[in-house]
Amino acid sequence: MTLLTSLPALRDGDALERLLSSLEWEVRSTDRLRIEREIALGAGDAALVYVLEGALALPPRAYDCGARDGAPPTELVAGDTLLSLGREPMRIRGDGAFVIVSRLSASESVQRQLAIVPDLVSVSGFSRIEPAAAALAAHLGLPAVTSAYAGAAPVICRLMATTLALATLRAWAVAGCAPDGWPARTADPFLARVIEAIHAEPGRDWTVERMAAIAAMSRSVFAERFRSVVGQSPLGYLTEVRMAAAQDLLAGGAGVSEVSRRLGYASDEGFSRAFRRHTGVTPSTWRARALVRA
Structure with a gap:
C-alpha cells in the first residue's frame, strides 16, 4: 500500500508509476533528532531525512537539481527531504537543526531497480511541491501517533515513511533530475x-x-x-x-x-x-x- 494521491499525474509516467508501486522498504527506526553537530550513517544504512527546523549542510554527493536564487542548493532547510540509498557512509551536519530520520532496509529488488539512481537524492522545497506528503512527515515519530494506533503503530509508521520516500523519489524524477530514460531502463x-x-x-x-x-x-x-x-x-x-x-x-x-x-x-x-x-x-x-x- 502506498499513498501518492497528492502527486501530479505524469504525461509519460506509466513506467515510473509501476516502479514506485513495486518499491517497499522495511522501516527499522524513526527518530526526531536535534542535530547539535552531526550524525553518521554507515554503508548499508538507507535513510530518509526530513528537515523540520533549521538547516543541514547538503552532502557533496547529494543529487539535487533544484535551485535557489539561480544556484544549486548547498543546504537543506525546513521542508526539504534527503533520501540516502545507503551505498556509502554519510555524515549529516547541522547546527541545532531539528530533523526526522527514518532508517530503512531495502530489499535486493529495490536495490536492483534503483541501481542507476544516485546514492543521495534530495528535493528542495518538498513541502511546497508535496504538501500532503509533507503533512505526513510532520507526524512521523510523534508519541501521539504511536499511542493513538497502539498495536498498529509499526504498520502506520512504515506506511508513512515509505510514502514519504516514494514521494521524494517521484518529486525528484518529475522535476527532471532522474537519469535519462529511467525507470524505463529497468523494464x-x-x-x-x-x-x-x-x-x-x-x-x-x-x-x-x-x-x-x-x-x-x-x-x-x-x-x-x-x-x-x-x-x-x-x-x-x-x-x-x-x-x-x-x-x-x-x-x-x-x-x-x-x-x-x-x-x-x-x-x-x-x-x-x-x-x-x-x-x-x-x-x-x-x-x-x-x-x-x-
Missing part, C-alpha cells in the same frame, strides 16, 4: 542486468562484447537495443557512470590517481581528459571545491 530485464553490472563494477575492463554476453545477445543486437532503450551507446553510458562515480570519490577525498585506477583508466592523464570533457573542470579542481563545500 528490460536483459539490459537491466548489464546496467546493474556496470554500476556494480564501473572500473572493470568493459567492452561492448562483454556487455553483450551479460545480456545474452549478439554484439550488434545488444548495441542497437541498448541505444534504442537508453538513448546512448553502451560505452557512452559507461563513461557517464564512471564520471558520476569519479565525482563521488573525489568529493569523498580520494586522490586523482586513486580514482583513475579504481575506474579502470590506463593513466591519470586519460582520466583527467575524460573528466574535464564531462564536467568542464579538472578532477583536482572538482575535488578542491567539493572538500571546501563539505
Whole structure:
C-alpha cells in the first residue's frame, strides 16, 4: 500500500508509476533528532531525512537539481527531504537543526531497480511541491501517533515513511533530475542486468562484447537495443557512470590517481581528459571545491 494521491499525474509516467508501486522498504527506526553537530550513517544504512527546523549542510554527493536564487542548493532547510540509498557512509551536519530520520532496509529488488539512481537524492522545497506528503512527515515519530494506533503503530509508521520516500523519489524524477530514460531502463530485464553490472563494477575492463554476453545477445543486437532503450551507446553510458562515480570519490577525498585506477583508466592523464570533457573542470579542481563545500 502506498499513498501518492497528492502527486501530479505524469504525461509519460506509466513506467515510473509501476516502479514506485513495486518499491517497499522495511522501516527499522524513526527518530526526531536535534542535530547539535552531526550524525553518521554507515554503508548499508538507507535513510530518509526530513528537515523540520533549521538547516543541514547538503552532502557533496547529494543529487539535487533544484535551485535557489539561480544556484544549486548547498543546504537543506525546513521542508526539504534527503533520501540516502545507503551505498556509502554519510555524515549529516547541522547546527541545532531539528530533523526526522527514518532508517530503512531495502530489499535486493529495490536495490536492483534503483541501481542507476544516485546514492543521495534530495528535493528542495518538498513541502511546497508535496504538501500532503509533507503533512505526513510532520507526524512521523510523534508519541501521539504511536499511542493513538497502539498495536498498529509499526504498520502506520512504515506506511508513512515509505510514502514519504516514494514521494521524494517521484518529486525528484518529475522535476527532471532522474537519469535519462529511467525507470524505463529497468523494464528490460536483459539490459537491466548489464546496467546493474556496470554500476556494480564501473572500473572493470568493459567492452561492448562483454556487455553483450551479460545480456545474452549478439554484439550488434545488444548495441542497437541498448541505444534504442537508453538513448546512448553502451560505452557512452559507461563513461557517464564512471564520471558520476569519479565525482563521488573525489568529493569523498580520494586522490586523482586513486580514482583513475579504481575506474579502470590506463593513466591519470586519460582520466583527467575524460573528466574535464564531462564536467568542464579538472578532477583536482572538482575535488578542491567539493572538500571546501563539505
